[in-house]
Amino acid sequence: MNHTPARIAVIGAGPGGLICARILQRHGIDVTVHDLDASATARDQGGTLDMHPDTGQYALRAAGLWNDFTPLARPEGEQWRLVGRDGQTLFDAAPPQEGRGRPEIDRGKLRDLLLGSLNPGTVRWGHRLQRAEPLGEGRHRLHFAHGVSSDADLVVGADGAWSRVRRVLSDAVPVYTGVTFVETGLHDAALRHPALAALTGDGTMMALDDNLGIVAQRNSGGHIRVYVGMRTPQDWYRRAGVDPADPHAVRDALLERFADWSPALCGFITDTDTGYTNRPLFALPVPHTWDHTPGVTLLGDAAHLMSPFSGMGANLAMRDGADLAQALIGHGSLDDAVTAYEEILLPRSIEAAEGAAEGIDGAFAPDSAEQTLAHMAAHH
Incomplete structure (x- = not known):
């Protein structure tokens, strides 16, 4: 990659896409991020996230942002409490001590951290992708809603649940x-x-x-x-x-x-x-897989949308972004890099999605209180 400049386009400025762009830029690889939002502040980013050691935390360290992350995190936010429908506390797990757990951060603060780490102009706001047109030999032309188009040697679909990039690879819909x-x-x-x-x-x-x-x-x-x-x-x-x-x-x-x-x-x-x-x-249906296609791949919800009861969505997206960037840095060609990345991504995604499906079915069931209590007791 260092000897073969390529046009890399990430679609979607979520945690996974931004982590990918950050790591690529740290290694001197050009990348452009396109996002449909009009600006970084156009909408609320949602609630809080707990950063898992082997996914979210791994990605932040790979991006060189761990020391910037820690002052923004809330370790006390790791407390978990289960309450009965009568309002009585059934289980209360205090956060781990000495930073061994999963520190919380608001989604908006995490996004600001990632955006601030990128070179100016990396993110092109107000770019709603309509379709990715194959041009042959792995190249694609990206057509955006306002009539602008651009070409890319690699298109990374980090565009969430209703991904337009996913349509190039898969007929699956959420x-x-x-x-x-x-x-x-x-x-x-x-x-x-x-x-x-x-x-x-x-x-x-x-x-x-x-x-x-x-x-x-x-x-x-x-x-x-x-x-x-x-x-x-x-x-x-x-x-x-x-x-x-x-x-x-x-x-x-x-x-x-x-x-x-x-x-x-x-x-x-x-x-x-x-x-x-x-x-x-x-x-997304489980399992969600696709045949390798040169010049395009997916990460995060575009690849493995699952219920929030997995607790893994944003964390997995960040690990996906880090793994893809590291594959691009470490392989001699785009296609070899994407192939290696997808060999890691797909089995991991299937396992996590299966767990998420079981999680939401257990959380919203006739005996959900008993199931949840047993699960929390076993994991704390």
């Missing part, structure tokens, strides 16, 4: 998992919502029972993100005659579903500062 989250949130929780803040603790609180769940996740700045989960048809609000844009109607419908839950837990539904956002959960 399918509904049967579970929907309704996201809400609490601002300045310690002062405005002290009882809910205490119930959440310093990390993540989960209450799961009989195909329902409430997950509260501590973020920085005193904010708590809340996910109200249900195993339900994807169009549950339509069947219930609820306008998802009407917060009062959504609140009342959720309270009806959780009518026999503790009032303390129902406070996560009623005491919203952000309103309600409907988020059906999708996953």
Whole structure:
């Protein structure tokens, strides 16, 4: 690669794509990242992430960013608490001591860290990919929504759940998992919502029972993100005659579903500062594989979209990005590098996706409280 300059285009400025670009640039390899967002601040990046040692942490170290990451992380955010539907704590795991665990970081802060590590102009914002046109010999022409096109010798699909790059390699499309989250949130929780803040603790609180769940996740700045989960048809609000844009109607419908839950837990539904956002959960079929095609590959959700109950999505994407970059650095040709990368990526993705499918099925089941308690006790 150092002797054969190539045009490398990463589609998607998520953690995996940015890690890949950062490592390539550290080794003097040019790369361009295209993202559909109008700017780095165009939308909320979501909740908090725990960085696993062999995936997210590995990628940060490979990118030379570990020392920049640690001041932004929240080790206390590793606390896990399981609560019954009556509001009583069933299990409470404190974070590991001496930095041996999985420190938390807000997604927005992680993205800012990665973006700040790249050369100016690396990311081209407002570039929504429409299609990748094969030109032969592994080259592709990228056509963007605003009429601009560019050619690449390698296209890296880091463009998430509804990847346009994936269409070059696979006919697979994400399918509904049967579970929907309704996201809400609490601002300045310690002062405005002290009882809910205490119930959440310093990390993540989960209450799961009989195909329902409430997950509260501590973020920085005193904010708590809340996910109200249900195993339900994807169009549950339509069947219930609820306008998802009407917060009062959504609140009342959720309270009806959780009518026999503790009032303390129902406070996560009623005491919203952000309103309600409907988020059906999708996953790619398992296993998701593709035949090697010169000049194009995938990483992250584009390759292995899975439920958030794996706890692995962003971490795997970052490890994917690091592995792909290191393969490109270490091999003499693009095709040899991508072949080597995919030989690592595909079996790892299948294993993780199988675990994620089992995780969400166990979390939203008639006996989910018992299953979750047994799982947490076994892993802490």
